[in-house]
Amino acid sequence: MTFRLTCPVCGKRDVYEFTYGGPERGPRPAEADPASGSQAAGGSDPAAGSDPAAAAEAHFRWAQFRMNRPEPQEEWWHHGAGCGVWFSTWRDPATNREAPPGGAEAGGHEASGRDSS
Numbered sequence: 001m002t003f004r005l006t007c008p009v010c011g012k013r014d015v016y017e018f019t020y021g022g023p024e025r026g027p028r029p030a031e032a033d034p035a036s037g038s039q040a041a042g043g044s045d046p047a048a049g050s051d052p053a054a055a056a057e058a059h060f061r062w063a064q065f066r067m068n069r070p071e072p073q074e075e076w077w078h079h080g081a082g083c084g085v086w087f088s089t090w091r092d093p094a095t096n097r098e099a100p101p102g103g104a105e106a107g108g109h110e111a112s113g114r115d116s117s
């Protein structure tokens with residue numbers, strides 16, 4: 001199965017030119033630092049900084065969990081066979097089509113895609 005992705009530099013190209021980089025996961029949570037005991041390095045997440053176990057759990061979930069839902073998601077792709085740029089784009093895993101940012105409930109962009117019976 002093939003589909004096309006839109007590289008921000010090169011335009012639409014076959015997916016075989018790209019390497020999947022995984023879903024966008026949001027900012028990396030602050031990690032618990034056993035050395036200091038209290039202050040996480042980033043300091044942007046006060047809850048995590050005060051509770052090493054919670055910080056470890058948050059980091060574990062950020063690093064390991066994948067939702068794997070059949071709905072549009074933001075993903076990272078690397079155009080390795082082209083310009084070499086990393087970029088994020090929205091794609092619907094159910095249809096392998098690029099989707100509008102934020103999800104596709106507003107669209108009707110796949111009206112011609114499926115034969116339902």
Ligand SMILES: [Zn+2]
Binds near residue numbers: 010079083084
């Ligand atoms: Zn490119």
